[in-house]
Amino acid sequence: EETKKNVYKAGLAHRVTIIEGKAEEVFDTLPGPFDLILQDASKEIYLPLLNKCVKKLRPGGLLLSDDVLFPAKEVRKRQRELINEYNQALIKHPELTTIILPLGDGIAISMKKY
Numbered sequence: 440e441e442t443k444k445n446v447y448k449a450g451l452a453h454r455v456t457i458i459e460g461k462a463e464e465v466f467d468t469l470p471g472p473f474d475l476i477l478q479d480a481s482k483e484i485y486l487p488l489l490n491k492c493v494k495k496l497r498p499g500g501l502l503l504s505d506d507v508l509f510p511a512k513e514v515r516k517r518q519r520e521l522i523n524e525y526n527q528a529l530i531k532h533p534e535l536t537t538i539i540l541p542l543g544d545g546i547a548i549s550m551k552k553y
Contacts, residue, residue: 462488471495479505482518485525493534496551504529508545 446455458465462480466488476492478485485504492502507529509522529537529547537549 466491466495469495472497473500475501475503477503477505482506482509482521482525485521486528489525489528489532493532493551498551498553500551502535502547502549502551504547504549506544507539507547508541 443457446452446457458469463484471494473495474497476496478488478492480488496502504525507522507526509518526539526547529535529539529549532549534552535549536552537547539545539547
């Protein structure tokens with residue numbers, strides 16, 4: 440509901456479609472291509488959804504991944520391992536150019552290459 444309110448307040452309701460549901464259940468039903476995908480879900484599904492996200496991005500599209508600096512925080516060991524694996528996959532992905540910014544808990548900005 441907060442996202443809907445923010446999109447409306449920003450005057451973007453005519454350009455932004457919010458799709459609610461569990462990403463692992465809804466993602467394959469989405470047509471794409473997309474200009475922007477925000478990856479902000481359970482860390483267990485970040486890596487399994489990475490290639491699906493890349494396939495649904497248009498060339499030049501952005502994949503924003505939230506919480507990518509969790510390893511620097513006090514979190515459970517498995518969470519750190521998951522996010523480390525994801526970060527390595529982002530950096531090494533042949534179709535992406537990625538930068539990680541230390542904002543909040545960290546955000547990765549990945550652009551799909553042309």
